Amino acid sequence: MTYDTQPKASHFVAGAYLEDTGGAEIEVIYPASGEVIARLHSATPKVIEAAITSARAAQKEWAAMTGTARGRILRRAADLMRARNRELSQLETMDTGKPLQETLVADATSGADALEYFGGVAATLTGQHIPLGQDWAYTIREPLGLCVGIGAWNYPTQIACWKGAPALACGNAMIFKPSETTPLCALKVAEILHEAGLPAGLYNVVQGMGDVGAALVSDPRVDKVSLTGSVPTGRKVYAAAAEGIRHVTMELGGKSPLVVFEDADIEDAVSGAILGNFYSSGQVCSNGTRVFVQRSVLEPFLERLTARLADAVIGDPLDEATSFGPLVSQRQLDIVQGFIARGQATGARLVTGGQRLDLPGYYLQPTVFADVTDEMEIAREEIFGPVLSVLTFDDEEEVLRRANDTPYGLAAGVFTRDLARAHRMVAGFEAGTCYINTYNLAPVEMPFGGSKLSGVGRENSMAAIEHYSQLKSVYVSMGTVEAPF
DSSP states (O other), X not given: OOSOOOOSSSEEETTEEEOOTTSOEEEEEETTTTEEEEEEEOOOHHHHHHXXXXXXXXXXXXXXXXXXXXXXXXXXXXXXXXXXXXXXXXXXXXXXXXXXXXXXXHTHHHHHHHHHHHHHHGGGOOOOEEEETTEEEEEEEEEOSEEEEEOOSSOHHHHHHHHHHHHHHTTOEEEEEOOTTSOSHHHHHHHHHHHTTOOTTSEEEOOOSHHHHHHHHTOTTOOEEEEESOHHHHHHHHHHHHHTTOEEEEEOOOOXXXXXXXXXOHHHHHHHHHHTTTGGGGXXXXXXOEEEEEGGGHHHHHHHHHHHHTTOOBSOTTSTTOOBOOOSOHHHHHHHHHHHHHHHHTTOEEEEOOSBOSSSSSOBOOEEEESOOTTSHHHHSOOOSSEEEEEEESSHHHXXXXXXXXXXXXXXXXXXXXXXXXXXXXXXXXXXXXXXXXXXXXXXXXXXXXXXXXXXXXXXXXXXXXXXXXEEEEEEOOSOOOOOO
């Protein structure tokens, strides 16, 4: 271990660490060894109440500040996060098991990008003047109030910032509940935000399982809920939020298609498939796990993919030479192994991988199936692990129909040198986030989110502002008022 992973306390509330050992114990396990590296406690009703009360009080002060002043604090937090990138990346690696080679460039850096971007946007959030003859109207963009963010376990630092930055820029307060599997990183985000000058209580972090999330989502003092998670969890949270007619953003799962045409640069297409299936050991919601390869280039594609996967450096995630780490937990490993076994049993051809590695922790070989058909479970259900399914196709119309034959619609990608065809495919994809000749990039400047069962609303970019603010319309009469009687 490079440093002590045990936080000062389980929660961060009202600008300081807070402990209450009355809550159920949460063990934090390092996925590369199976060792317990920290113990925290789930939030008690007392902690939840303190978080809500302090957040609502701080929000009034925050909303009264100018956007410029709010933005300055967010940008200062971004600078602090970048300055501490290595420390934060090591913690992310120990929290999730993702290789340090990856976390150094994809996690705290992405969180800092969000804080910087929305810090710059904060001063621009103005209303509109609407001339109506001698009368006129204007709009005021107002914060929603208290937002609750519920995070997934795969990107704890990034998600804490992706939700927090636009919420704060708009003048809201936030209570963030990280996944109980990866609870450490969000505490550091809260610490940095308050060090940068955030009013105490404006961004609180509380730990816990689903019961804590349910208590937050159903509290009448909460105005908005933003979830990153699975579709089953999304259904429950959406229903609970609907009871109180709360604003929601749902960033859920997917079974996204990645289409490779015969004219594609095969090396680039293989790179896209690797990014879309094996980055973060396949634990990414937008992964392109159904890889449709045109029949004429199937064997060259599989040959290059297999050769490239043989170059993966599997081992200690804290070693920067390592490029492929463990799954996040024993439970997730069991789930993925179950999918692999059923894939083989239903006739899919195992091209490479499929075995647990003889290492401490939750390591599984990068796995590729070929001869996969549309109705197979591995082609229909989200696996959330390093399992790539290759399907073949003959023509554009056929592959577009099959790509869309899913209840999900988070992402989709196409590799081809024919840009007219690429744009036709993107126009036809039933997905919220699409890629041409690349895959899985998510810059803060671009909206991110899905359609169908994959979610509601968008994260990042100016689109996120619409989901963390509301408009007040004001009609101004400059003349006399007429009435029918």
